[in-house]
Amino acid sequence: MPQLEVDGAALTYDDEGPRDSDAVPLVLIHGWTANRHRWDHQTAHFTETRRVIRLDLRGHGESSGAGARTIEALAEDVLALLDHLKVDRFVPVGHSMGGMIAQTIALAHPERVERMVLVNSIGRMTYSRGRGLLMGVSTLVPFKLFVAANIQRAFAPGYPREQVRAYIKASADTPREVVMTVYGAMRAFDVLDRVGEIRTPTLLVHGYHDIQLPVAQMLRMARAYPDAVVRIIDAGHELPVEKPVELTSALDRFLTHQDPKPQHG
Template identity: 30%
Template sequence: MIREAHVNGIKLVYREEGDPASPPLLLIHGRTANHNDWNGITQHFAARYRVLALDLRGHGASDYPGSYAVTEMAEDVVALLDHLGIERATLIGHSLGGVVAYQVAMNHPERVERLVLEDAPPPLPFKNRPPIVEDDSTGFDWRMMHQIERQLVDPDPAWMEGLGKITAPTLVLSGGKQSHVGTEAVAARIPGAQLVTIEAGHLIHVNARGPFLEAVDAFLNG
């Protein structure tokens, strides 16, 4: 079921599957993607969770307000939880979605039951990143691409400090040698985080869906 919520001054579109009485689980896609990125994943979790998969601001059918701070995206997530009357949720975030998820976990620890970060970039300066070149790709706001890039290349030092304050049980999934991200640095910083490496590159849930689901299930059931 596709729904929309007017929260934090914008329209957010999200997909909902599973029993509304089940524990809530929120899936947060990566940059340029949308809720459809989780097709096949949502159905797996909907057997025992109330699954929510949103389109972040600047993506998919959600609003393109022109303002794309990662911290704003995290506040959008919290506002969506408020709108739905959800006190605590499990968050699963891929790439940019993982950065948004760890922002929620560090700034609103009481809202996060468990945290899964799939190949989420660490808040460390990126060296030698090629510049973004716009093409005819659609389905997202190019302004978002440029603004997010600046934040990922030169992140706020407070983010690294914030990772150390995360209290939710955390699973960090690395795509291994084929990934450009280096999410191991995130796992090293979050207290008690489990690190699981799946040699699948950056898109673990796409390239290795079985091992991805196996690792996440083991963590969520643990």
């Protein structure tokens, strides 16, 4: 797999699909402790008609590097890769933390963002009492237990247990320093009061059963977006793998302008 050296990290990425397509390239950005393969279904679908770029963020998957201390640093990595590939305008599609990165890019470089898709993502992390307690003791419990507790609750009830266990193992293989440092970056992320500045058409697609980043928090954010379409899917936090067909269909409709304009008020 190709890699790009960026600020002490080797970023592994895929760059697939036709270069001569009129469609703006998609840039798929995964979430915390995940990797670019979260997007396998969407990649297989969209590379038939457009260029699709996806990467393992630093310290995740097949990319090396220490954990990023800010979401802005991760956004800079994504932009460095796109500059290397000579991609100017694009559509960022971000899942969870990847959506935080997408919003950061849209705020800093609106001229480069054609459209934007946020999957199970929000502008500010707020916590239930139970979530706050888990976070408070996160540095005290064994690392694998911390990861398992977070990943287990990311899936909606009824998702196959053996698949959940596989995702827990993959997440626990991410270096502890990366997991905890990036976790702190997510906790510090806050653009909720600025999302009204994002003028690009945006799709907010969320799992109804998401207890990591509850749908109510996304809807609070959606009210501030000037041009947003909202889709709620019967899934948990891991939409790209829980309901890949439904998510891909929602993306397809949005990217081909088949969604109606949102109604405000």
